[in-house]
Amino acid sequence: MAEENKTILVVDDEDRIRRLLKMYLEKENYTIEEAADGEAALNMAMNNDYDLILLDLMLPKMDGIDVAQALREEKNTPIMMLTAKGEEANRIQGLEVGADDYIVKPFSPREIVLRVSAILRRTQPESTKEADDLDVIKLPHLEVDNQAHRVLADGQQVNLTPKEYDLLLYLMSSPDQIFGREQLLREVWKYEFFGDLRTVDTHIKRLREKLSKKSPKAAKMIETVWGLGYKLNSCPPADDE
Structure with missing residues (x-):
């Protein structure tokens, strides 16, 4: 209920x-x-x-x-x-x-x-996956303060919708791990028997666009793994060094 x-x-x-x-x-x-x-x-x-x-x-x-x-x-x-x-x-x-x-x-x-x-x-802030146990997640160019529901890209705050925030938090809580679209629908959207996989693609696109406005390096940390899904790299791509 x-x-x-x-x-x-x-x-x-x-x-x-x-x-x-x-x-x-x-x-x-x-x-x-x-x-x-x-x-x-x-x-x-x-x-x-x-x-x-x-x-x-x-x-x-x-x-x-x-x-x-x-x-x-x-x-x-x-x-x-x-x-x-x-x-x-x-x-x-x-x-x-x-x-x-x-x-x-x-x-x-x-x-x-x-x-x-x-x-x-x-x-709801109190119900965000098991990542609730992680108050702050810090990676190069990206930081999530889960208590404040705040995202920083190279020190600049990024305003995300609730679903964009959940998606980024989920990816950041397991850096370098590849997630399929079906898994992301199941774990982030919390349903698997209905839902359009393009929902995931569209949210990834918007997430990258918003991050890129503050830090192109942060945006490029979200990688498309063709045929498999997406992952968030714990380090920026080598060509950004």
């Missing part, structure tokens, strides 16, 4: 979908607020601290992509995109602008509940 005092903003222009999500999520003791268009959603998200936002992609007044992009300039609130089946390019775009996950309509309410629970577990 969900912890109390978790508040979720449900954004969809269809009353039926909002009612369905509200019913299932309130059964898990979440507090639900609603918005029916993008402008209202962005205003509510900017003026309140939600634990999670369920955000439809196609909305009146302002679409979900624009809402997520504007919100990411100010806040790191976890976002789960709700998308129609034929909007693959838009789903990828949603991940690129900072959504933490997406689910395709028509969806199973049970799957929504499981994914919401997974995201909320991973975005």
Whole structure:
């Protein structure tokens, strides 16, 4: 059962979908607020601290992509995109602008509940893997202070979404170890029987981009191991020395 005092903003222009999500999520003791268009959603998200936002992609007044992009300039609130089946390019775009996950309509309410629970577990500071035991992880060019939830690249703070932070922390807690995409979905996103492997690729891409703005050397420490997955090198590549 969900912890109390978790508040979720449900954004969809269809009353039926909002009612369905509200019913299932309130059964898990979440507090639900609603918005029916993008402008209202962005205003509510900017003026309140939600634990999670369920955000439809196609909305009146302002679409979900624009809402997520504007919100990411100010806040790191976890976002789960709700998308129609034929909007693959838009789903990828949603991940690129900072959504933490997406689910395709028509969806199973049970799957929504499981994914919401997974995201909320991973975005609470006290529940971040066994790496909780590591208060500070330091590598050349990269440092994570797990107590403060702070990432430094060559001494400069890097602002990450909760899922980007979890992914980096997971990689840094086992440097030089190769992780497959399926394993990362299972351990970082906490599900294995659903999920798109491109979710991992998109988050790696965004993570590298954000690190590169502060330290190109830090960004290059995340290595793609072709055919296997990803790893974070304990030392920067030799050509960066």
